[in-house]
Amino acid sequence: MNKAFTKESDGDEDDDELSLPDLPASSQGKNYITPAGEARLREELMSLIDHERPKVVDIVHWAASNGDRSENGDYLYGKKRLREIDRRIRFLTKRLEMAVIADPRVHHGNDRIFFGATVRYVDEAGVEREITIMGIDEADSAKGEVSWVSPIARTLLGAREGDVMTLLTPSGPQEIEVLSVSYPA
Incomplete structure (x- = not known):
């Protein structure tokens, strides 16, 4: 075995090394957030769902109706933007599901x-x-x-x-x- 992958102790190490305090066990998997922060995330989510995504869907639909999609910049960019919006919607939804509002x-x-x-x-x-x-x-x-x-x-x-x-x-x-x-x- 290569010596680079072994841990050796030379006896000079402090066993009482300083470390960060542990996160509370009760906090695992929780997303603490203030009421104002939760409102901002929810507002962003609703804006993406109600305004941004429908606009991009309309653009993609229009671009697709123009024919050849392989060279249609509006279509290609629109599809990419839809994926980005959907990814952000999934992220925000998960973060809000895990949210623990702490005032x-x-x-x-x-x-x-x-x-x-x-x-x-x-x-x-x-x-x-x-x-x-x-x-x-x-x-x-x-x-x-x-x-x-x-x-x-x-x-x-x-x-x-x-x-x-x-x-x-x-x-x-x-x-x-x-x-x-x-x-x-």
């Missing part, structure tokens, strides 16, 4: 970090950051939103204001302190 407003006034929390924290270098823990399908990093399964969210979930946590980063473990926790009213 962050129920935690308003709580100092413990749960789904939907907006958290302000400071790292070892003194840099303050603010993030909001959102669903996988709705998080937008440009707006400071992170998915609840991201390393930072998994580190912070369950913590309280004033707690110091260890965040695993590509450059190594880093201590972060929770400064504030807030929820929408």
